Amino acid sequence: MDTAGLALLVPGGRGQLGSDLAAAAGGADLVHAPGSAELDITDAQAVADAVAALAAAARDEQLRPVVINAAAYTAVDAAESDVDAAFAVNAEGPALLARACAAEGVPLLHVSTDYVFPGTAERPYEPTDPTGPDTVYGRSKLAGEQAVLAGTAASWVVRTAWVYGARGGNFVKTMARLERERDQLSVVDDQCGSPTWSADLAAGLLELTGLIASGRGPARRVLHCTGGGQTTWCGFARAVFEELGADPGRVRPCATEDFPRPAPRPAYSVLSPAAWQAAGLTPLRPWRQALAAAFTSHGDVLRGAAG
Template identity: 45%
Template sequence: MATILMFGATGQVARCLLDRVATTGHVITALSRADVDLMDEKAIAEAIASAPDNAIVVNAAAYTAVDQAETDQEAALAINARAPGAMAQACAARDLPLIHISTDYVFDGNKSDAYVEDDPTDPQGVYGKTKRAGELAVLEGLPNAVILRTAWVYSPYGKNFVKTMLRVGAEREELGVVDDQLGCPTSAHDIADGILAVIDHVPVSDRVGGLYHLAGTGEASWADLADAVFEMSEARMGRRPLVKRISSDAYPTPAKRPANSRLSSSRFEMQFGYRAPHWRDSLQSVLEALSSAEASA
């Protein structure tokens, strides 16, 4: 059984990994920002220095407020770039494996098909730039770290697009949703399963370490995803809000979103033997979990 030290105890991926670990027998210590200040590189190093000799470090923490990052650049850089770099250096000093979560926002979104790991990066906003800087800092400090790029994350926890659609859909008969951005909706529980697949391969060799994409199977626009949420929730809601498909120009945001966020996860599947379910199947599971939680509240 693995011993896991995880940064980012309250995020979607972290909470879903805690769910999964509860049934595996792995031992996990989840550190929140109250436990370790991610803007304090010394505190990060001390946390890793005190970890057990067989620990596997997972960084599920990030500054994910994409629009807010445009005006809060220092905090985004500290949490998304400097903190992962400090983790990598501390792991290297202890010879501990590190699994780090990154994002599709490292790409410009102009490619016509799904991105692979070797495609050139060109982040368009502060969030993407700081996450790319974090990737580089991790690989510089610990070349055999495993970096998992994912996209369009949703879960029963925290704030995410699926939960927003349910909330807004309960109040409106019609919603305008962007239809010219494509991606791979990804359940955080599926990311957690992917992390456990990596852990099954520890110790991680130089051959296994590096960049991987881990996203839901299939593709969708945001409008497609919203429509699926309402389709699958119609019986519970007693109605189905209409999704009005709009362009990105009709919904301007401070940070530019990639028009194409599709990620090919083939390399991850070949290396670690795990493929995320189709996003519609995972969406159904998340909606059922939300419905059960609502019923028991």
């Protein structure tokens, strides 16, 4: 994607998605991708200063500024007992960003999650479908969406799901570790979703950013962007084993009730790409192709041999 002429601020820029956004946006004239230690999005003054600095730099260099918020509290189980922290990062932080962006006239693109839905659907969720999160994490992310969309800034929300990447911990790396440690393992086979490689998601978000910066942002302000197709966690795990050169039959299916967690997982969290495609945006490749590409590009890291 062409990012020339853009000035980007990416809160959460040291995380799994943020680091891929920063790397993919290398062609932009200005990219600032601070981690949480450098920019705490729950600090109102720090947020206001960061957005003001972006706007000023963009004016000086005649660039088009956009904020892409990749900062999030993503510890789904921990959030059940750490409610204040989850809401601070996932709801109050986006509200502060929206306020600062409105003050400076800077568009805001906010990344959200499938967890805002109850997970009881029988067909892919559309952006307009009723929400109804069952977890603290989901409720905090929904509150963040609402704060962003209620502000006066030009803003968009992109929901995604089942994200994995080269940086940080994720399901793919966990499966690679368990493949080394166990002869067999059981993985739930009654939860369905769409695995999403963070590098593909970053490319999609930057394509949308280009439209927003050019003043051609889609009329629909909530969009869905995930890897194409769907599978279960067991199917995903078996695909990881295939990429590792291991026997996928070593992964046995089990039910959600066999592995109770503090935060309930949605049984069905497939997100429809229809609104994304209707906006003229490129759909992400099928999840299985993306997984193969991820191992080709970052195999050592995903296997745990590095990083």
